[in-house]
Structures are given as C-alpha cells and as structure tokens.
Amino acid sequence: MTNGPGPRLTDLAASLPDTVPFVGPETQERTRGAPFIARLGANESLFGPSPKALAAMQRASRDIWKYGDPETYDLRHALAAHYGIGADHIVIGEGIDGLLGYLVRLLVAPGDAVVTSDGAYPTFNYHVAGFGGTLHKVPYAGDHEDPEALVSKAKEVDAKLIYLANPDNPMGSWHAAAALEKMIEDLPDGCLLALDEAYVELAPRKTAPDIAPDNPRVIRLRTFSKAYGMAGARVGYAMGATPLIRAFDKVRNHFGVNRIAQAGALAALEDQSHLRWVIGQVETSRKALNRIADANGLTALPSATNFVTMDCGLDGTFARAVLAELTKSGIFARMPFVAPQDRAIRISCGPGDAMRAFDNALPAALAKAREVL
Amino acid sequence: MTNGPGPRLTDLAASLPDTVPFVGPETQERTRGAPFIARLGANESLFGPSPKALAAMQRASRDIWKYGDPETYDLRHALAAHYGIGADHIVIGEGIDGLLGYLVRLLVAPGDAVVTSDGAYPTFNYHVAGFGGTLHKVPYAGDHEDPEALVSKAKEVDAKLIYLANPDNPMGSWHAAAALEKMIEDLPDGCLLALDEAYVELAPRKTAPDIAPDNPRVIRLRTFSKAYGMAGARVGYAMGATPLIRAFDKVRNHFGVNRIAQAGALAALEDQSHLRWVIGQVETSRKALNRIADANGLTALPSATNFVTMDCGLDGTFARAVLAELTKSGIFARMPFVAPQDRAIRISCGPGDAMRAFDNALPAALAKAREVL
Structure with a gap:
C-alpha cells in the first residue's frame, strides 16, 4: 500500500495477521442458522447480574445522552473502599481486554520480550503481537500454569512483562496465594507480572x-x-502501583467506559449478597458438570472458576470433534487451543436448564465423535 | 523506571505528558461541590435518544451477562442498508475517539507526519502524540478549517494522515460538499483524510x-x-475502503462495544423520525442561542452543529473569564483552545429550560468578566 493512492499502514500494522482471538457465538449462530440452546462457551455468568445492577442500568439509560465520567470516579472510589486501598491504585477500562491492550502498549515496544504460557489467554497474545512484542511461551505443567518456568524464562529473555491467570483459563486450575507471592518475589527487576484474576471471586479462599x-x-x-x-x-479494572496506574491515563480512551456500565458495575459491587449467591450457584453447577462428565466417561478437572474443563481422554482431534457435535446440537462451548490441553472441552456453569441441555447433548456428541475416529 | 524493580515503560510511553484532552463535567462538579444547572459544554444532545432506543437498551440490559457481538453484525448491516453500501465498508468502535485511536495506530509510526488544524479536535492530537507521530498544524481561515492549507501542508511534510471535521468543532463552521470533494481529489497519494462527521446529521443538505x-x-x-x-x-463508526476497514480488525478490542449500546444504536438508527425531530429542535435552539448572543452584545457564529460558538468580542483572556463565571453560576460550557478562536465560548443546544438557564447566567458572567479586565 505504499505507492498507490491508498493509506500507508505502518510496517507493524501491515505485518499483522487477519486472525482474531475469538469468534463470537453470534457468528456461529448466523452460520448455523439458529440460536444456541445453551451458551456455555465464553464463561459468561448465566446466573446474571444483581437485580440491583439491572435496575441501576435501566435508570442510567435515561442519562445515556451524557458522556460517562472519564475518571469513573464513583466506581473507582467504591472499589478502593471495597479493597481498602487508595483510588489512585485503580484504573477502570473497557474490560480486561481493553486494559491488557493499554498495558502492552505502555510496556512493549517492537522486539521487547514478553512471557506467557503456551495455551493461555489468546487476547493477551493478540495485543503483544499487535505492538510488535516478541512472545516467549512456556508449557503448562500438569494443566497448571507454571510460575517457576515463567519466571525462569523471563530472566532468560529479559522480559518486560509476564502474563499469568490465577485461576487459569482455559483449564480452571489455580495456585494458592503463597505460590503467587513467591513468584512475585522471584520476579527479576524490571519485569511486571500481569496477574489476570478474572475468575478470582469464584476461587477458594487464599487463592x-x-x-x-x-x-x-x-x-x-x-x-x-x-x-x-x-x-x-x-x-x-486494574490495580497496581500509582505510577503505573497513572500511566494508563496517557494512552487510554478517556471517555471509553459506557455510562450505563459504570452505574451497573457500581450497583453490582454494592450487592455482595448477590455475588455470594452466584458463588453458591456456581459451586452447585460445577458439581452438576462433574456428575455429567463422570456419567459420560470424561474426567472433569478441578475448577476454581465458573467453568469445568473436561478431559475427553484422547487428543485434540477427538475433542474438536466432540465440540463440533455439541455446536451442531445447539450447545455453544469452547476448548483449549494447544496440546496437550486441547484433549479437553470447556463448559461454563449455568442453571439447571442449561446443564440439562448439555447433559442431553453430550452422549450423542461423544458417540458421533467416536464414529469419525 | 529502568533500573529499579518497577516496570519498564517504552521510551515513547515514558515521554508522554500527563495532560488529558478534556476534563469531564463530573470532575468540575466535584470541584465546585454542586451539580451543574445546565450541561452545555460537551455538545451532548439534551434532547435525548429515541424513546425506542431507550426501550431497546432497557430490554437489552437483561442480556448484559452476554458479551456483545464482536462483529457488531446487526448494527453494521443496518448502517450498510441505511447508506446503501456493503457492510465490509464499515467498522464500529468505542466512539469516534476509540476509532481515531485505532486509525492512528494503524498508520502512524514514531516520526510519521500528520496534519491537522491548530485548534481542532484535541483527542486526535492526543492519539497522534500517543503513537509518536509528528503533528503539523495549519491555522484556521476565518474560523473555518482550511482544506487547501491542510493539503498543501500534507504535501510539504509527506503526511500519512490529515484530520478535518466537517462540520467543525469547536467553531460550528462547515464546508459545502463540493469543497470536500475537491480536497479529496487534491490529496497526495498515500495520504488519508480522516473526515470527522460527528455533527453531519445536523448540517445543511449538501454538507x-x-x-x-x-x-x-x-x-x-x-x-x-x-x-x-x-x-x-x-x-x-468509520466508513471507508474495505482493506483499511478490515485492518481495524487487526488491532481493535473485538469485544469492546457494550451490548446494550449495540442494541440502542440499532433502534436509534431505525427511528429516523426521532432524528428529524431532534434536527428541528436543534434549529430552534440555535435561533434561541442567537437571540441570547444578540441581546448580550456577542456575535453568534453560523453553526451547522448542535452548538453555537459566540464571539465575545475581545481575546482569550476575556472569554476564559466569561467561561469561568458561567461555570461558577452552574453552566457547564467550553471554549476553543487556540487564538484567535479562543475569543469565543461554545454553548450546546438544548430545550427551553437549559436555554433559559444560560440566558439567566450570561449577563452577570459578562459583567463580572468585564470587571476583571
């Protein structure tokens, strides 16, 4: 595109692939020509938000003509009070995805080294590639991300940034707090740990x-x-040392957080009893998913999240076939991307009807997948 | 931050200033300890969204547990039908601000030349600085952005990108379509015009x-x-040639557009009669603002937008004093940043009560500003 009338993309932008981290379930629904019966692929909470958050969003919708507060003051201060820290340790953004993009932009120049686990969150990898970073991957250890290997690799390649999710997605595994505390102590100087705790509310105490x-x-x-x-x-939201948190203000989309969303999140935070109810429902659902896995000869992996990853007992080819059959029968699910974790499928928790829909679809999906072996 | 235990920001990120493009009205409200009486500073639409959009948002809030469609398929296809173009010419993002950030990221590497008008949209400048671009500014010509000067400067500095808003913010001025069509023809090869049409629905035909x-x-x-x-x-949303539009998919936050917002925008687009009503209300309000300006000895500039920029007749110091007095009296307004346009204040349109609040506050604000001359 350099000599024609068209725009001249940067060398980096022109070099990026067309692939995207995730295809949305709506795209799959358009392809299959029918909605999914159960939406169990993105670890959304089928238990829904707090009714108080819903009411707050419906109220706030009347003010949608106003931009949202670019400082997200009320929510940031409520989070600060919730955690007992200063509000200047918190920045709010367009999901963890948006914040990861800003974080990578702040730290990673072309060629800078970054470390993650092979098979961990692809959207983080997308951002690292998008800013020209060099991504070094270490394997999972027994379906867990491997803090020691991550730190060791970071030292080896002089990484500016390490990504680790605790609890882990897509495996549902977790490390106890002490293991993370040791990892943080062992980090080399000048290397930041991006600790993705998207699922932490659902994990055991001391995670x-x-x-x-x-x-x-x-x-x-x-x-x-x-x-x-x-x-x-x-x-x-991201929590960290003030200089780093303030640096987000140099690059973020200041008016980027929807006004209704700010009001809803504030009300959701204030309704901790709904959160406790969800945690209980997720525990019940994990047990249901364990029973379904057992009944079908699959191995449910221990989970500290709102999903259960089920080892289908063979390889990625087989698990992908199971997933394809589930999709055909109206169950939206996903699976790990990388061997040997891709021997599994990953099913979100949900209320009884969603669990029954999965329970109904799984035996035939497994049978059909076995037919094509 | 290079030798301590902390993160190593990129040289570019470390060099960025702490300034932000806009301070939100909520911040000013917290400072003054009281809400504004009339919110006339950010050219929000005080006439509100379509009631159908509001209803659609309230319905969609029940599905907030689901991620929004990362392809924003329904809205993108509705826009495509609305304009009679293919959906692959459209990308939807987190406001024009978000899309400008992605656009600059795609085109501007450190040192690349970009051209804009001195005093035009600061958030564009923020993104150019944020990606290390070199910004070249040309003056307004008679309170209009100057297409010929922009193109001439772009040729001189080999710019990859020119920014122009039509209608213009903060002056409310506009160029007829033909002038823009000539500008686009005159663009040098490899130079993209970012044509910000945020206010275009409110402009005369053939803008x-x-x-x-x-x-x-x-x-x-x-x-x-x-x-x-x-x-x-x-x-x-941005509309352009498919290769450029597709390039956004390489860098954007794919799940970044709020689900409620997608549903609301779709319903808003479908309610063109509400849009026509708003256009009529804005015309009425512009006339009211013209009368208020006249009655107070100010010169209302012609406007193709939902605001009226009023020449206060002196310099930036005086206009800033007027604005400060308006703020004290509970009127949120803003003004152009750069001389000689900063001789003016900028007032958003609104219904009768908001216009009356401004009308009530302006004489005293002018009198007090004159006292401190």
Missing part, C-alpha cells in the same frame, strides 16, 4: 495473593464480566 | 461530500453520540 498496593512488580486485573455477570458491559 | 465507498483516500467517522443522543453509549 488471591497478598500484594501491597504499591508493589511495582505486579498489576492485577479484575472484571465485572464473570462472577458479577456483566460481560456485555465492558468494565474491567 | 456531506459524495465519496465512493471504495475510495482509498478518505475514511469518514460518524457517531451515535451527537444527533442520536447516545454519548454515554460509546458507539461510533
């Missing part, structure tokens, strides 16, 4: 590490998309 | 230039924030 708010070695990312049931709102 | 959908020299940016009354939703 979230104790981190001083001004610790410059780690930024933790949380969201209203999972346990709080507001994926469509696009409200995530 | 929007006729541009073939596959013209690679221009990308036009439109929004649901202004005439459609949904600033808080963050839904903007």
